[in-house]
């Protein structure tokens with residue numbers, strides 16, 4: 001996440017259910033280490049345009065986007081840390097679709113860091 005010309009990692013990440021054409025939805029939460037402003041970064045993939053989108057929220061907007069998205073949370077990074085004892089330093093989640101005969105039959109969720117490490121935290125089966 002970025003603010004005050006600095007780049008820092010999120011304190012928590014919410015992993016969100018797919019919503020129509022929007023997949024890989026995540027909400028990153030942090031406070032800027034320079035100015036302590038509360039911030040949220042909402043990111044998602046648009047399957048129509050095949051593009052990733054990012055949207056920043058600040059201060060009061062953070063509470064509003066959390067309120068709006070909390071029903072869609074499947075798991076959180078802090079939840080992973082306590083429940084699965086994921087080593088600290090993992091920065092983001094990655095969903096990998098499991099396909100059979102071209103059909104998505106499940107999703108594997110990984111916690112990843114920026115050094116190529118990943119750990120499987122959850123496997124979801126369709127249906």
Ligand SMILES: [Zn+2]
Nearest residue numbers: 003004032035
């Ligand atoms: Zn700042």
